[in-house]
Amino acid sequence: MIVRMPSHLTVLGTCRAWPEAHRAAGGLLLDHDGHRLALDLALALDLGYGAHPRLAALGAEPDAAVITHEHPDHCADLSALARARHFAPRRGRRLPLDCPPGVLTRVHAMEPTEDLHPLPAAGTLPAGPLRLDTAPLPHHVPHAGVRLTAPGLTLACSGDAGPCPALGQLAAGADPFIAGTTLNGAEADPRVLGLAQAAACATRAAARRLLPTHFRPGADRTRPAAEARAAFPGGEALAAEEGMVPAL
Template sequence: MRRLTVLGTCGAWPEAAGCGASGFLLEYDGYRLVLDLGYATFPRLLEHCPAGELDAVVITHEHPDHCADLSALSRARYFAPERGPRLPLYCTPGVVGRVQAMEPTESLADVFTVHPLPARHRLGPFRLDAEQLPHHVPHAGLRLTAPGLTVAYSGDAGPAPALARLAAGADLFIAGTTLQDGDPDDPHLLSATTAAAWAGRAGAQHLLLTHFWPGSDRARSVAEARAAFAGRVTAAAEGMVIDLG
């Protein structure tokens, strides 16, 4: 089974009951990894995967809408009747310190083995290639490649040439698209139009829009992306499952 499950889609904070911030569960032939764990994503993760059955966690950067529920995962594993081996955690500088600050007594080092990003790593069936992307804090864009599948993830970053490398030929390109056409330019964020242009340049097959600013018109973002990209465009929604073949 190869699929992506959307745990949360909101930028900044969950905009309504039932929503979550950034988070995805990627499954490949029994291997399970999480991409980001923002506000309110951990309860949705438990609907699909018990905390003890994860194989790895990847966090793009230290903003809490991408890492806050790493604290919940840490506690669930720390206090489990059988804690098990430490879970590989791949993250940028600042993530561990940010999450550890919420936990005054239990050390994240007792739960996770930390590996730095951006870098290249092997995660089960995946090769992880991560590159620095422009944002307000250190941020890693991701490319995950396994036999027959490539998934790219921009996180919450702005445009850069690295996007073309990360998303080159990707079956699925997950793009944080906070901005809409007409919003003030921000070199640290993407709009749907800009993400679509990079998806086309990279030859990606399917563009999944996410990280919507609370109150924004998601249908508008989809329309803007479709005007700039000939491939498949989808707006992420909590609980959505995408079959990856």
């Protein structure tokens, strides 16, 4: 019998490139609470500008972090998290981190820290039964798409990458498929995912829900949800918002 472990996903930030007022750049927090296995796993997925204060406001201390790529709107606040851990009254174990090449170099350029401990690119996270699988996806720098699975949970995240067959494999059956998208004709750039492309990928992958995110500051926020619903008639679609806790 498959036992479903209670899980909670919190959106920390939704902005592309830089954060606008009262928002943050890309960031997610996944809590996977399996009481039968006596574990609490909080996993930070991307930590762009302004994501750490929102993480701290939740009182969350991540057990692990996954960063899709080195652009600062996805990793800058990893430095803030490392500083908070370094200067805490009681220092804990090093933070397990999965990321492509370049992320640690970028973060250590701000300030060297020993709090971050790189992990292999795929496998079972050491804090519990969540399985992490990643795949290289096209972008302007080395980039990894993410798939997290556990009994009753399949979550996929495209980060900020462009379309490719590997993305469809990561998104297969996902609930939700979290897609970093843009609205303004980015389909011409093979290294960035357009909203229509994200919806098409979700449809081909039989994803149950589509959660577009990573919107350019100043963009019309009424458009993404409507456009996603129109482009993804086979499942539920809603646009990410800071503080959103979509059901899992």
